[in-house]
Structures are given as C-alpha cells and as structure tokens.
Amino acid sequence: MATQTKVSSRRMRQGPLLEFVGYHVRLAQLYVYADFMRGQPEPTMTPGQLAILILVHENPGMTQRVLGERMGVDKSTLTVALDRLTRRKWLRRVRSREDRRSNVLELTAQGVRQMRRMIAFVRRHERRMMTSLSARERRELVRLLGKLRSPG
Amino acid sequence: MATQTKVSSRRMRQGPLLEFVGYHVRLAQLYVYADFMRGQPEPTMTPGQLAILILVHENPGMTQRVLGERMGVDKSTLTVALDRLTRRKWLRRVRSREDRRSNVLELTAQGVRQMRRMIAFVRRHERRMMTSLSARERRELVRLLGKLRSPG
Incomplete structure (x- = not known):
C-alpha cells in the first residue's frame, strides 16, 4: 500500500468489485438516479417522492x-418523506372513516397533477436511458432483476 | 382519491411504476443492500465503505x-465517509511524495484485513442472492446493466 503512483488511467481499477453483481446493480442505480434528476422541469422531485405519490394514488x-x-x-x-410532500401540499393525512384512530394518506388535486406531469417526464427519461437496449433486452433486464429479488 | 378502502392485498398496486426499468433497478438495489447488511459478521460495514476500501487498495x-x-x-x-473509515483505523491520509500539498489515501494493515474478510463475506452473500440465476443469466444481467449505463 505504500507505493504512490499517480492514477493515470481514465477509470479506476475496480478489482474484485467487478465480480459482484450487487456492485453493477448499484452503479446502474446511481446512473438512473442521476439521469432522473437531470433536466427535470420545476418543481423537481426525487424518484422516491414520485414512488410515494404513485403508491398512495394507486392504493x-x-x-x-x-x-x-x-x-x-x-x-x-x-x-420525513411524507412531511416533505405534505409541506408541498401534494399529499395529506386524513382521518380514516373505518378506524377513527388512524390516518390514511391521500393526494391533493395538485399532487395528482404533479404525479401525472412527472410520469410523463419519467417516460421520456426511460426512453433516453433505454436507447441502447432492444425491447427484448429491456424485458430480459426486468425479468433478471426480479429473479435476483426472489431467489429459490 | 376520497375512497377509503382497506388495502387488503398482500402487495400494493404499483401502477405505472412497474413499467419503469429504473424502478426495478431500485428495488433490486434495495434488496441487495438489505441482504448485504443481513448476517454480516462484526465489525460490519456498508457496501459503500467496502467499495472505498477496495478502490483505495486497488489504486x-x-x-x-x-x-x-x-x-x-x-x-x-x-x-464524511473517509472520516468514518479513518476513525475506525482502516484508512489514513498520507502526504503525497510527488505533491507535498496533497494527501493520498491508503489502507492500514487492519484496513486490508477487514477488506479481505468482507470480500469473502460478499462472495457468500452473492452466491446466496444468485441461487435462482444461472451463470449465463448472471452474465447477461451484468451486461444489460452495463448497457443501461452507456447508452448510444
């Protein structure tokens, strides 16, 4: 470890990391995240915030x-995430009709609009990311990622 | 959005999220991270910390x-990440021999040992995650993730 030679190659040596599928998944996820955030129209949101809006809307x-x-x-x-969405007036907590002690989540009208606007943006972002993948490769990627998550 | 029916299905409806490859990448990454952290021998480290140790060691x-x-x-x-590794005495910043104004990173002997121990752990974790994938599918997954990152 004492040798001090300048790293001159454009990329780093990644050694055993490259044999780990988990590392490739992480690199892909960092890439997807950066591309998602890039060129996003105002008001921006993170992939996590969009996922919450969609899941609340769908359920x-x-x-x-x-x-x-x-x-x-x-x-x-x-x-923390829900508070942030509530402050932006995209989401609210309302008293459950079935169980007065618990709150259920719902989108505001503005939240629904923002969600729809972002879904249209993400469709463009996905098309941009997927240019080098054929439809078959895209389906295969999703299938293999799903298989990774449900081993055995 | 006003309808309040109990979500009774085991899983949520995920609507348009399922059409986004980025969402599948994120779910896989969360799964990999959780599996990485599970059953890890002490002292534990995150995938990000291990990546830093390997990259510093390799370069x-x-x-x-x-x-x-x-x-x-x-x-x-x-x-923040490097400070944490320094406090654990796995990494140190040493004055560069070539440029006395800058610091270069190096692992301590203990850092090298911890890195090796973790690489052995990650190999087991990867085998566990990959049980449902054939060798061909594993290679294909890595190839497709790489293609996603370098469009065009």
Whole structure:
C-alpha cells in the first residue's frame, strides 16, 4: 500500500468489485438516479417522492404504517418523506372513516397533477436511458432483476 | 382519491411504476443492500465503505479528489465517509511524495484485513442472492446493466 503512483488511467481499477453483481446493480442505480434528476422541469422531485405519490394514488385508504411496511422503509425515514410532500401540499393525512384512530394518506388535486406531469417526464427519461437496449433486452433486464429479488 | 378502502392485498398496486426499468433497478438495489447488511459478521460495514476500501487498495497513490471524481460522489459526502473509515483505523491520509500539498489515501494493515474478510463475506452473500440465476443469466444481467449505463 505504500507505493504512490499517480492514477493515470481514465477509470479506476475496480478489482474484485467487478465480480459482484450487487456492485453493477448499484452503479446502474446511481446512473438512473442521476439521469432522473437531470433536466427535470420545476418543481423537481426525487424518484422516491414520485414512488410515494404513485403508491398512495394507486392504493386508496392506505395508512402510513402499511405504506412503510410494503415499501420496506422504516417509520422515521417515511415520516420525513411524507412531511416533505405534505409541506408541498401534494399529499395529506386524513382521518380514516373505518378506524377513527388512524390516518390514511391521500393526494391533493395538485399532487395528482404533479404525479401525472412527472410520469410523463419519467417516460421520456426511460426512453433516453433505454436507447441502447432492444425491447427484448429491456424485458430480459426486468425479468433478471426480479429473479435476483426472489431467489429459490 | 376520497375512497377509503382497506388495502387488503398482500402487495400494493404499483401502477405505472412497474413499467419503469429504473424502478426495478431500485428495488433490486434495495434488496441487495438489505441482504448485504443481513448476517454480516462484526465489525460490519456498508457496501459503500467496502467499495472505498477496495478502490483505495486497488489504486495506490490516489487523492481524495480523484476518488470522488471517479466515484461520482460529492466532496462533503466523501469526506464524511473517509472520516468514518479513518476513525475506525482502516484508512489514513498520507502526504503525497510527488505533491507535498496533497494527501493520498491508503489502507492500514487492519484496513486490508477487514477488506479481505468482507470480500469473502460478499462472495457468500452473492452466491446466496444468485441461487435462482444461472451463470449465463448472471452474465447477461451484468451486461444489460452495463448497457443501461452507456447508452448510444
């Protein structure tokens, strides 16, 4: 480790990292995230915020607890994210009609508009990212990623 | 959005999210991360910490600035990560022999040991994750993830 030679190659040597599929998944995810955030029209949102808006919209009457469980996100992280969306007036917590002790999540009219606007943006972002993949390769990528998540 | 029906299905409806390859990449990455952290022997480290240890080890004489550029990580995030590894005595910043004004990164002997121990762990973690993928599918997944990152 004592040798001090300038790293001159354009890229770093990545050694054993390259044999790890998990590393390639992480690099792809960083790339997707950066591309998602790039050239986004105002008001911007993160992929995570869009996912919450869509999931709340698609699952009426869902509580914060259930959303957290299904997304696999811990309570405090989700609370911060929901507070942020609430402050932007895209989401609100309303008293459940079935269980007066619990709140369910719902989008505001503005939240629905922002969600739709972003879905259109993401469709363009995805087309841009996918230019080098054929339709078959795209389907294969999704299939293999799904297989990774459900081993055995 | 006003309808309040209990979400009774085991999984949420995910609507347009499912058509986005980026969403599948993110779900896979969350799965990989959770599996990486699970059952890890003490002292634990994150995938990001292991990546830094390997990259520093593989690229002797690299400065923090170069590492940040190559990893695509901003200065403050990387500083926090490197400080953490320094406090654990796995990494140190040493004065460059070529340019006395800059520091280069190197692993301590203990850092090298921890890195090797973790590489062995990650190989087991990867085998566990990959049980449902054939060798061909594994290679295809890596190839398609790489293609996603370099469009055109």
